[in-house]
Amino acid sequence: MNKVPMTKAGEMALRAELERLRKVERPRIIAAIAEAREHGDLKENAEYHAAREQQSFAEGRIMEIEGKLSYAQVIDITAIPHTGKVIFGTTIDLINLANDQEVTYRIVGDDEADVKRNLISVSSPIARALIGKEEGDVVVVKAPSGDIEYEIDQVRHEA
Structure with a gap:
């Protein structure tokens, strides 16, 4: 499988979640299962089934994160010389030429994308x-609502 680009911040967030799942959630769930087993009949024990469901979710998420990290190509934007060009990891200030509204986006990996925080996936249109x-270039973005013209106001390398 091909490597998937990821920012340093994205990698650190996944590693922190993995650490929490392994060291906090997993032991808590194991203790909950042990306690539920002590209550007797497992067929009709709702606490036991809920704890097993939590365990299944946590173990699945651990495997998912480990897989993502194994295919991640971590790119540290601060180690790349600033050229003024838009590349993976840069923060871009744009001006919508139709209404003069300004918007700022940061290009990140697919797993890090969050439009509410203006983090857009590298594979987005x-x-x-x-x-x-x-900087200064005019870009036409093909959107479902039609073409949108933006002018690139500023390109920044931020950690």
Whole structure:
């Protein structure tokens, strides 16, 4: 499988979640299962079934995170010389040419994307349109509602 780009911050967040699941959640769930077993008949023991369901979810998430980290290509944007071009990990200030509204996006990996926090996936239409462009360039983004023209106001390398 191909490597998947991920920012340093994204990697650290996944590693922190993995650590929490392994060292906090897993022992808590094991204790809950042991306590529920002590209550007797497992067929009709709702606490036991709930704890087993939590265990299944936690173990599945651990495996998912381990898989994501194994395929991650961590890119530290601060180690790349600033050229003014839009690349993975950069923060871009855009001006919508139709209404002069300003918007700021940061291009991140697929797993890190969160539109509410202005983190857009490197595979999103807007990121694909921006990659390789420079400050002052006008970019046309193909959106479901129609083409949107943006001017790249500023490109920043932020940690």
